[in-house]
Amino acid sequence: MKRPIARVPVDDVTTTVDRPNRRQLLRSGAALAAGACALPSVLGRTSGAETPEPLFKISLAQWSLNRPLYRKELDHLEFAPLARNAFGIDAVEYVNSFFKDKARDTAYLREMKKRCDDHRVRSLLIMCDGEGALGDADKQKRAKAVENHYKWVEAAKYLGCHSIRVNAQSSGTYDEQVQRAADGLRTLTEYAAQHELNVIVENHGGLSSNGGWLAKVMKAVAHPRCGTLPDFGNFNLGDGKTYDRYKGVRELMPFAKAVSAKSNAFDSEGNETKTDYYRMLRIVLEANYHGYVGIEYEGKEDPMVGIRKTQRLLERVRDKLASA
Numbered sequence: 468m469k470r471p472i473a474r475v476p477v478d479d480v481t482t483t484v485d486r487p488n489r490r491q492l493l494r495s496g497a498a499l500a501a502g503a504c505a506l507p508s509v510l511g512r513t514s515g516a517e518t519p520e521p522l523f524k525i526s527l528a529q530w531s532l533n534r535p536l537y538r539k540e541l542d543h544l545e546f547a548p549l550a551r552n553a554f555g556i557d558a559v560e561y562v563n564s565f566f567k568d569k570a571r572d573t574a575y576l577r578e579m580k581k582r583c584d585d586h587r588v589r590s591l592l593i594m595c596d597g598e599g600a601l602g603d604a605d606k607q608k609r610a611k612a613v614e615n616h617y618k619w620v621e622a623a624k625y626l627g628c629h630s631i632r633v634n635a636q637s638s639g640t641y642d643e644q645v646q647r648a649a650d651g652l653r654t655l656t657e658y659a660a661q662h663e664l665n666v667i668v669e670n671h672g673g674l675s676s677n678g679g680w681l682a683k684v685m686k687a688v689a690h691p692r693c694g695t696l697p698d699f700g701n702f703n704l705g706d707g708k709t710y711d712r713y714k715g716v717r718e719l720m721p722f723a724k725a726v727s728a729k730s731n732a733f734d735s736e737g738n739e740t741k742t743d744y745y746r747m748l749r750i751v752l753e754a755n756y757h758g759y760v761g762i763e764y765e766g767k768e769d770p771m772v773g774i775r776k777t778q779r780l781l782e783r784v785r786d787k788l789a790s791a
Contacts, residue, residue, distance in 0.1 A: 522752060522785050526558035526591055528727060528763040529565060531774050536565050544582055551586040553771065554778055558589040560632075560725070560761050563619060564596060570618040576625050583626075591759060592630040592667070592696075592725060595619045601655065602637025602648030609647065613655045620659045620666075630665035630724055632696050635675045635684055644674055649687035656693040667724050669696040670715060676702045678715030685722045695722040697751075698763070699742045700729030716747060720754035730777040731766040737780055744784045752788065 527550045535541040541549070543565040550556040569575040583590055598619070599612025616633060623631050635652065637644035656666045674680045685695060697719040702710040732740045751760070760781060764773035 520757070522789055523726075523748070523757055524558065524759045525556060525778060525781055526560055526759040526761045527554065527556045527774065528560040528594070528761040529562045530594070531762055531764040531777075532770050533562070534770060544578060547579070547583045547588040547590070548586045551588050554774060556762075556778070557587060558591050558759050559583075560591050561593045561626075562596070563593055563598075567597075570622045573625075576622060580626055590623075590626040590628050591761075592628050592632055593619050593623045593626075594632040594669075596634065598633075600636040600638075601633060601651030602635055602644055603651070604638050604643075604647060609651045610654070613651055613658070616655055616666075617658060620655075620662055620664050624662040624664055628664070630667045630694075630696075631659065632667050632669055632725070634671050635668045635681065636673060641674065641680065645680065645683050645687055648675075648684050652684065652693055653688045653690060656688065656690045660690070660692045665692045665694060665724050667694045667696045669698050669727065670701045670710075670719065671698070672701065672703060673705065676704050676715070677710050678702075678718035682718045682722065693722075694724040695719040696725045696727055697723050698727040698729050699744075699747055700731070700765075701727075712742065713746060713750060717750050717754075720751060720756060723751075723754065723756055725758065726751055726756065726760045727763045728760050728777060728781060730762070730764050730773065730780070732768075733766075733776050733780070737776060737783070739777075739780060744780055745787065748781075748784050748788060 529536070529546055532541055532546065536543065536546075546561075547559050550559050563570070566575065566579075580590070582588075595616055598615035599608065601609065601612050601616075603609040603612055616631065619631050633652070633655065635648040637648045639647060652666060652668065659666045668675065668681060668684070670676045670678065670681060681695065685693065697716045699712060699716065702712045702715050704710055728744070729742070730739050734740055738744070748760070762774055762777045762781070764770055764777050766773045
């Protein structure tokens with residue numbers, strides 16, 4: 468028997484949650500929301516007599532809540548309502564791991580869409596993992612990996628997303644991996660383009676965390692619907708080596724269709740300890756990017772606290788940049 472889908476009302480995020488740990492999680496979100504409502508709006512670009520537009524908008528990446536999601540303290544369907552009710556955030560980025568078997572479940576996708584519509588939340592993209600290497604050295608495996616992503620393109624289209632986020636995993640020499648990754652990405656992008664969807668690649672380990680390499684892949688794909696999702700923190704090349712994060716983001720921003728504000732820990736003044744957000748967001752804005760910047764908290768604190776700290780930091784830096 469199919470488990471009934473729990474609804475999360477707009478005015479009471481705790482009403483339908485039946486487990487104490489889940490109730491506590493959502494109550495903490497409601498408390499955070501009360502504080503968020505007291506904060507002034509942060510404005511940026513002006514457009515004549517119209518209300519000024521923000522320099523960038525803020526979205527919430529589902530991976531920020533991976534621990535409560537994996538522990539079943541939070542249901543996937545509660546994610547979008549929580550983003551709105553706890554943080555006042557109106558746009559979300561999904562991770563396919565949390566609804567892996569639902570890509571072609573129309574009833575489930577319809578409920579996801581309804582939750583978003585009910586709470587005035589926009590679905591931006593689906594981050595897709597575990598579907599094979601798009602740059603596999605074996606052509607048949609590469610083709611299979613491409614086909615494995617088709618269902619997520621279709622699901623993203625149904626949900627109203629603009630993109631799916633994929634990985635440029637490959638093997639071989641530097642140049643071989645450029646060509647193999649570009650081949651798989653080009654084929655997938657051509658399919659996604661039929662659905663008016665983008666295919667975007669995150670710096671996510673291996674050579675993809677080398678900004679110069681991933682930029683070269685983008686140039687090799689040479690398709691307007693294939694782009695990047697620069698992540699502030701994913702520049703681990705392996706073997707103890709890292710790529711300069713500011714250089715990497717600068718190299719990836721010309722192709723960016725989304726941006727991920729990775730956060731892990733904060734100092735006493737609320738600054739992220741590994742990334743200078745002011746410096747990084749200047750790089751983002753210098754590329755004439757004014758879309759959504761997604762909160763992706765990966766620290767050890769309560770994720771509700773970590774998300775809020777990241778949101779406050781983004782708002783504070785945005786305000787500073789707007790008045791510069």
